[in-house]
Amino acid sequence: MILFIQHIDIEGPGMFEEVFSRGGYEVKTIKAWENNEDLFCDIDDLEAVLLLGGPMNVYEEQEYTFLKQEDTFLKEIIKRDIPTLGICLGAQLIAKAAGARIRKALYKEIGFSCVRLTEESDFDSLFENIIYPFEVFQWHEDTYDLPVDAVLLARSDACEHQAFRLKNNIYGLQFHCEVTDIQIKDWTQVYLDGDDSENRLITQAMLDRYIKIKLDYTKQMAILGYNFLKIISKNKMAITN
Numbered sequence: 001m002i003l004f005i006q007h008i009d010i011e012g013p014g015m016f017e018e019v020f021s022r023g024g025y026e027v028k029t030i031k032a033w034e035n036n037e038d039l040f041c042d043i044d045d046l047e048a049v050l051l052l053g054g055p056m057n058v059y060e061e062q063e064y065t066f067l068k069q070e071d072t073f074l075k076e077i078i079k080r081d082i083p084t085l086g087i088c089l090g091a092q093l094i095a096k097a098a099g100a101r102i103r104k105a106l107y108k109e110i111g112f113s114c115v116r117l118t119e120e121s122d123f124d125s126l127f128e129n130i131i132y133p134f135e136v137f138q139w140h141e142d143t144y145d146l147p148v149d150a151v152l153l154a155r156s157d158a159c160e161h162q163a164f165r166l167k168n169n170i171y172g173l174q175f176h177c178e179v180t181d182i183q184i185k186d187w188t189q190v191y192l193d194g195d196d197s198e199n200r201l202i203t204q205a206m207l208d209r210y211i212k213i214k215l216d217y218t219k220q221m222a223i224l225g226y227n228f229l230k231i232i233s234k235n236k237m238a239i240t241n
Helices: 016-022 036-040 066-080 089-097 119-123 181-191 197-240
Strands: 002-006 027-031 048-051 084-087 102-117 134-144 151-155 163-166 170-173
Touching: 016 027, 016 197, 048 089, 066 084, 066 089, 084 089, 089 102, 089 134, 089 163, 089 170, 102 197, 119 151, 134 181, 134 197, 181 197
Parallel strands: 002 027, 002 048, 048 084, 084 170
Antiparallel strands: 102 134, 102 151, 151 163, 163 170
8 A cells, every 4th residue: 555644735646646546556645634543554554655745844743743643653664664755844754754954945945946866866766767857846945954874866056955765765855746736726825925916926937837847847757656656566576575
């Protein structure tokens, strides 16, 4: 079973829901803020975990009590090296569970931008067949230090740590690879003041950019998703053998 952990209603699996369903896997999505006990499901049944984004910070555990439980859960996931993909907040949660520091980024990133893949990504299964320019969607103000022994896979001028791999199967992506135009509209309505003229321009610019690059963007993100499915399959075979 592939487990999606969702932290807020409007930040769901997006385009990845279809990608993973097509892969023939049983997919389950839990809402961490409603079903805390589900975070402690039988880990032995998990083939992979996807940690989605959210507006909260990883260190706001008193306000968002599920974050403390999720941290305990992730420590066990990391220990077992179960295939895991953390997106934005999800990446920060992985880094924190691995002992790294989470902090404010120098710049708040919102909208589409390109990230640069490192030389190490050339030998990494998650980024196989990804081509440059690699344009992604960003919405974050925090960042993370690289966990000990983690491999940096992508960076940008605004945020040095855009993607990393921990052990063999644990990945953190600071950027969003699941986002759709519907999600962009939802996020701007909730996270930005719609009465502010500058915010309206930012929203329209993001949607215009999405329309312009939609074919290439969705293709690249789907490749990323299918690559992760291959990682899951390879890990499953290794365990079976």
